[in-house]
Amino acid sequence: MQKALRYNPSHAIANYRLAHIYYGEKEYAKAVYHFERALSEQADGELNDTQRMLSHMILVNCSLLLASKSLQTIKELEDSLYDEELVERYRGEILLQRMEDFERALYCIVTPTGRDIVAEERYFAEQEKCLPHC
Structure with missing residues (x-):
């Protein structure tokens, strides 16, 4: 894949496949880069609908x-010692200002009917229902 991309760095399918390789190797930043290149309007060639859907799904997962x-x-x-004034200025500009909000978004319940992203509280409440009670 890398050799193909040396000749044509904007080849959609080559970027898509290399992104999958990096994802499998847990090289998430590299996977994001190549999925973005594969999805780019400047890419040579085009991904089909399934490839675009999978690319976006894996991009979300890598980003999380x-x-x-x-x-x-x-x-x-x-x-640690850091420039509090500078850090606080940037902290105000960050979209996910509260770490708890992000962490709560990481819980997923899998049921026979599908998957559902849920808040932390619901996740643990559902877990409690599944435990055998003595």
Whole structure:
């Protein structure tokens, strides 16, 4: 794939396939880059509807995984020395200002009828229903 992209860096299918390889290797930032290139209006060739749908679904998943990792790093850095004024200025511009909001979005319930993204509270309430009671 990489060789094909050296000759034509905007080839949609080559970017799509390489993105899947990176996703499988848990190289999420690289996967995002290549999915974006595959979906770009400037890409040579075009993905079919299924490929576009899968690309967007995996882009969401990669983004959540990358965001989760960054939020964990932010938690770890909270006690370190940093420029509080500068950090607070940027914190006000960030869309997900509360880490709890993001973390609650990460819970998914899988049932025979499908999957559902739910708040943390509902997730644990549903888990409680499934546990055998003594």
